[in-house]
Each structure stands twice: as C-alpha cells, then as structure tokens.
Amino acid sequence: MNSTPVGPERERLEELRELEGLLPTAPAEQVLPPGRRSHHKDVLMQLIDSDSADADGTADDAAATAAGRGAAGGGGGPAPLRGRRFSRPALVAGAVAAALAAGLTVGLGPHQDGGGTAAPGASGTAGGAHGSRGAVATLGRIAAVAMRTDVTPVGDGQFVYVRSTGAENDGVFDGRVKLGKMHERQVWFSQRQGPVTDVGLIREFGQDWPIEVGVPDGTDPADSAVPAGVDRPTYAWLASLPTDPDALLELIYADTPAEKGEDRDQAVFDRIGDLVGEQIMPSATAAAFYRATARIPGVTEVADAVDAAGRHGIAIAREDNRHGTRTEWIFDPGTLGYLGVRTVFSRDTERARAGTVYNTSAVLERAVVDRRGQEPGERRRAGRG
Numbered sequence: 001m002n003s004t005p006v007g008p009e010r011e012r013l014e015e016l017r018e019l020e021g022l023l024p025t026a027p028a029e030q031v032l033p034p035g036r037r038s039h040h041k042d043v044l045m046q047l048i049d050s051d052s053a054d055a056d057g058t059a060d061d062a063a064a065t066a067a068g069r070g071a072a073g074g075g076g077g078p079a080p081l082r083g084r085r086f087s088r089p090a091l092v093a094g095a096v097a098a099a100l101a102a103g104l105t106v107g108l109g110p111h112q113d114g115g116g117t118a119a120p121g122a123s124g125t126a127g128g129a130h131g132s133r134g135a136v137a138t139l140g141r142i143a144a145v146a147m148r149t150d151v152t153p154v155g156d157g158q159f160v161y162v163r164s165t166g167a168e169n170d171g172v173f174d175g176r177v178k179l180g181k182m183h184e185r186q187v188w189f190s191q192r193q194g195p196v197t198d199v200g201l202i203r204e205f206g207q208d209w210p211i212e213v214g215v216p217d218g219t220d221p222a223d224s225a226v227p228a229g230v231d232r233p234t235y236a237w238l239a240s241l242p243t244d245p246d247a248l249l250e251l252i253y254a255d256t257p258a259e260k261g262e263d264r265d266q267a268v269f270d271r272i273g274d275l276v277g278e279q280i281m282p283s284a285t286a287a288a289f290y291r292a293t294a295r296i297p298g299v300t301e302v303a304d305a306v307d308a309a310g311r312h313g314i315a316i317a318r319e320d321n322r323h324g325t326r327t328e329w330i331f332d333p334g335t336l337g338y339l340g341v342r343t344v345f346s347r348d349t350e351r352a353r354a355g356t357v358y359n360t361s362a363v364l365e366r367a368v369v370d371r372r373g374q375e376p377g378e379r380r381r382a383g384r385g
Contacts, residue, residue, distance in 0.1 A: 130294060130295055130296075130297070130299075131293070131294050131295070131296060131297070131298065131299030131300065132299065132300045132301060134300070134301035135294065135299045135300050135301040135316055135317075136294045138301050138314060138316065139290045139291065139293055139294040139299075139316060140290075140291070140294065141336055142290045142316075142331060142336045143286075143287040143288075143290035143291045144287070145335070145336045145337075146283055146286040146287040146290060147283050147284060147286075147287040148283070149283050149286070150283070151280065151281070151282055151283050151286075152368070153235060153239075153282075154191050154234075154235035154236075154280055154368050155191065155368075156191055156192055156193055156236065157191070157192065157370070158191050158368050158369065158370055159188040159189060159190060159191060159200065159368070159369050159370070159371065159372055159374070160188070160189040160191065160235070160278075160279060160280050160366075160367075160368060161186070161187070161188055161365070161366070161367045161368065161369045161374075161375070161376060162186070162187050162189075162278045162363060162365070162366050163184065163185070163186045163363075163364045163365040163366075164184070164185050164186075164187075164278075164308075164340070164361050164362055164363050164364055165182060165183065165184050165185070165308050165309055165361070165362050165364060166182065166183070166185065166308040166340075166359070166360050166361030166362060167179050167180045167181060167182045167183065167308065167357075167359065167360055168180055168358070168359035168360075169358050169359060171351075174351075175351070176351055176352065177345075177351050177352040177356055177358055179356075179357055179358075179359075179360075182308060183204070183205065184204075184364075185202065185203070185204045185361075186202070186203040186204070186375070187200060187201070187202050187203070187278065188200045188201045188369070188372045188373065188374075189233075189234070189278075189279070190234075190372070191234045191235055191236070192228070192234070193227065193228045193234060193236055193237070194225075194227060194228075195222070195225030195226055195227045196213070196225055196226060196227075196232075197212055197213040197215060197221050197224060197225050197226070198210065198211075198212055198213075198372075199211040199212060199213065199226065199232060200372065201372045201373055203373070208373065213225060213226050230252070230255045230256075230271075233275055233279055235279075235280055235281060235282075238275070238279065238281040238282065238285050239281070239282045239285060241285055241288070242288070243284045243285060243287070243288040244288070245288050245291035245292040245294075245295060246292075246295070248288045248289065248292045249268070249292040249295055249296075252268050252271055252272065252292070253268055255271075256268050256271050261322070262322075265296055265297050265298055265318075266298075266318060266320060268296060269293065269296055269298075269299065269318045269327070270327070272289050272292065272293055273327070273329055273341060275289065276289055276290075276329070276338060277329070277338070277340075277341055277361075277363070278363075280366060280368065293316065296318070298318050298319065299316060299317070299318050300316075300317050300318070300319075301314065301315070301316060301317070302314065302315035302316075302317045302326075302328055305317075305328045305330045305342065306330075306342075307330045307339045307340035307341075307342065307360065307361070307362035308340055308342070308360040308361050308362035309339075309340070309362035309364065311330075311332070311339050311340075311362065312333070313330040313331050313332050313333050313339050314330070314331055314333050315328035315329060315330045315331070316328070316329045316331070317329070319346055323349070324345055324346055324347040324348075324349040324354075325343050325344065325345055325346060325358060326343065326344055326345075326346040327341065327342075327343045328341065328342050328343070328344070329341050330342065330362075338363065339362060339363065340360070340361050340362035340363055341360075341361055342357060342358075342359065342360035342361070343357070343358040343359050343360075344356065344357050344358060345358065
C-alpha cells in the first residue's frame, strides 16, 4: 500500500501537478506584436516638445501642461503618461521630472482604444495560446512561491512604500539611446478606496513630487477624484480580484485597450508587470497574476538577466518586434522573489545595438507605512512595525 506524501514532499508533488496542467499539449506559438513600455518616455518627450513650442509661461508650467494635455482625445482631459489605455481622469506629478521618473501609472486619461479593437482576452485567455514551455513552468514555480508567502493586509489609511534604484534612456527623442545616471527613487501609494485627488508621492532627484489628479480649472475636485481600481490599485482592490487565472486575465484584457498599431497581449503583459512590480497584494492574487501571465502568447524565459542593482536572476520576458526591444521581469534564481525589471534591445536598430539597456529598475525595499513621506525606519522607531 502506497503512503501519502506529507510535508515538503507533498507540496512538491502538488506543484508538479500544477505545472503539468499549465503546459500546453502542443508547441506554444510565439506571437510578438509591438509593445509599449520601451517608448513611454519618448512619447512624453514628444508631448513636451510639442507643448514647449507655444508655451509662454514658466518651465514648470510648460512641463505640467505637457504631462497632462490633449493626448486624451481633446475636450481638455489630461494626457496619460503610459500611452492612451486609461479610463479615468489624469494624475499629474508636480513637474515633468516626476512624470519621467515615475515608471508607474501617473497618468489616467479618458478611454482611448487608438484602433485596438480586439475582443477582451481574444488571445492569451483560456483556450488560446500560451507562453513558451520554459516560461509556463517558471511562472508556475513563481506562483507556487507567491502563494506560500505570508502578506500582512494593508489598511485603508496606510501607504505602500517602494524604494528602488534605476536608470532610463536620457538620449534625445527618437535618437540614439543613452542610459542615464543610476539613482534611487522612493514612492508612496495611498491605499484609500474612495475617490481621491491626492494619490501619493515620488521622492527623486532630491525633491518630492506629489502624484495628484489633474483638476480642470473651475471644476469641483470631487468630480475628478479617482477611486481605487486598475488605474489606481490598492491592496483592498487587488484583494477583490478573482484568483482564477483565466477570469483574472479576462478582466485585465477588458480593462487594457491597445494603442494603434499594437495589440493587447503586450499591453496586458506591461499592465501586470506594473502591478507586481510596485504594489503589495495578497498571496493568492500575486499567484493568480503569475499564472495568468503564463497564458499570454509570446511570453518567454531568459536564463540570465541582471537588474539595476547588479543582481543576476532568471527573467520572464516579452519582445516588441517593432522597436526591437525585450522587457524582462527579473526574479531571484533561488528564492524566486521579484528583483526588478529592465528593457533591452534584442536586435541592432538605428537607436542602439543588441544588448543595450533602455531602462532598468531594481526594487530594494517594499513596506507599509502610516503616512505619505514616512520611511519604514521611522515607522519602526515609532513602535508601529
């Protein structure tokens, strides 16, 4: 009579069964449509150049206008930083430096599909294509680790704090890529569920940049306030999401329109990357996001990648053929914990040679604090953690 495995042996058996269920029965098709992450700064710089041509005010006024103007499709709605995929009023940082430094959703503009009309989840959901076999297996392992990780819930009045180091392209718009100076960045995200105009804070380049909702002149701020949701994630909102990977992926596809010339597979990969990179979420939600990512076509595994802190890891990646770049989520090869993200050129282009880093970021610390601008050490000294 066979005995039933217990302890670590049983967990390993369950993990193997889970991975077997994730693997496709036929070779995975590689679908590599254009993405968006590698050109977000270029898009913003183009807006800045356009706005500066007829700006009469101060440099700060021009910057604020460029960070929150007409790409939302007219009508006075501020433009989103990360393309035109958002459906809520725009969040604008105090100056363009904050917007360029953010690397997160600091722009929430009116919904613009930009020509992307594929049905939500048309590819990448249940019954569709999957990532490569290696990526599917690795994401299954990462999901299993995430599921076993204890996460303390974040309160409504608290802030998620993330400290990172990184660098991004500092070259001219649409010109040769020149990686900027490595520097540290801190960000605080409000966890209030109700609609807010004060979303958080970025501390970078020796200054504090508030992340705020752009309120049109002469209007009630309450009308522009942004509730918790996919464009302003909070712990409570993330906890409310379905933990079935197919249902979760369908929801993210539905809330992620594509820009003209791009498809939702890359947009959804970027969206999930933003969420797992700079948020704190329940273990079941994190596991579901990784399992959902395994169902996105074109997702691959990179055996060795280096984050902005010089740490080597394995990466879950997706290529953007139009720009010749590859975005990589990097994980510790031993613990499978999240380390950071980078975008590199996967082939020679007019802008850079293959292997050139376009942008890179490494998470150094992730914590919960009680007020905007508070660092984890201050909270510990106050006896709160």
